[in-house]
Amino acid sequence: MLRKIEKELNVIIEKKDQDSITLKGLTGFVYTAESRIRDIICKVERIENRKRVAILTSSTVEWQYRRGRKFKAFDPFTNCDLEEAFNLQTTSVQIKINSEVYNADIVYKVATRGRKQIELKRVQLKASLPLNWEDMKGQSxxxxxxxxxxxxxxxxxxxxxxxxxxxxxxxxxxxxxxxxxxxxxxxxxxxxxxxxxxxxxxxxxxxxxxxxxxxxxxxxxxxxxxxxxxx
Known part of the structure; x- marks a missing residue:
């Protein structure tokens, strides 16, 4: 990505250390390159933050959908979307099951696509907590x-x-x-x-x-x- 910016804007991008870079070139192109790089950094941070939240969520709650006689767990990101909707008391949210878009009803725990319906289930995972912790009374x-x-x-x-x-x-x-x-x-x-x-x-x-x-x-x-x- 950085090499593409160098080529398009005719600038030089030098990595000074793990946390900083230096830009060299015409002033206007340097400003444009800096703006693009900042956008890339913000995008990466949003993705990493989303990944972090998804992993944390999947460690305590697992949303599942019925597949035949068994239930199968959603991927961490869909699991996070469903749990966020549940916590925000949103009635429904769009999700994908086997690459098809469904409308998930959070209240009735069912995903609908036209006339097709798939049962959903929310499973609270038990965590072994420190003995000195006080009762959290259902709070996260x-x-x-x-x-x-x-x-x-x-x-x-x-x-x-x-x-x-x-x-x-x-x-x-x-x-x-x-x-x-x-x-x-x-x-x-x-x-x-x-x-x-x-x-x-x-x-x-x-x-x-x-x-x-x-x-x-x-x-x-x-x-x-x-x-x-x-x-």
Whole structure:
């Protein structure tokens, strides 16, 4: 894609490092090339973010459609579309089954194409959650403020002080997100199998602004949230 831009606009694109490039050429063409490259980056970030959400969703909920006597799971992206419609209480959404477009009724769990109907099913996957988590009462994300005299608060505070930061701690909250936890455990097991040992975790801290905390709590870390607050 970058080589195509170079050829079309007669510019030179040099990769300085993993996160930056340099453009050389006539000013007008350089501006056009920069605009196209930014569009490409935004498109890739949207795709990656969509993929992340789809994977997280499929780790907690599985939408299926009847195929003969059995039910078959949808692909992660269709699964995500159906679950989003379910959570938004949308009555219907268009999906594809075997490359054919159907209108999925979220309420009655049926996909319709003309006179043809296919039964749908939503399966809530069970996740093994930490024993110290509190009852989430059916919610997907819950924030629990830790008591200052609790062992968990003390342990987190101790780890934070190791960073040599002198910030005043106002409160510490535990983020209980079933989807993120399940996805984390899957990746943890993959690393343990790959590295042949279990010493693959580190306690790290990352600074951010108040406008991105909800996104991080719900979707996890994403480079598109990055700003000037990292520590």
């Amino acid at each position: 994300v819950v924030l629990i403020e830790l008591k200052a005299d609790s062992q968990e608060f003390t342990e987190v505070e101790k780890e934070f002080r190791k960073t040599s930061l002198s910030s005043n701690i106002i409160k510490i909250e535990r983020v209980q997100n079933c989807a993120l936890w399940r996805n984390y455990m899957i990746k943890k097991e993959e690393l343990e199998d790959k590295n042949k040992h279990k010493n693959n975790e580190k306690h790290l801290f990352h600074g951010t602004g108040p406008h991105t905390t909800d996104q991080i709590n719900n979707q996890g870390f994403n480079r598109s949230f990055a700003g000037m607050n990292a520590i």
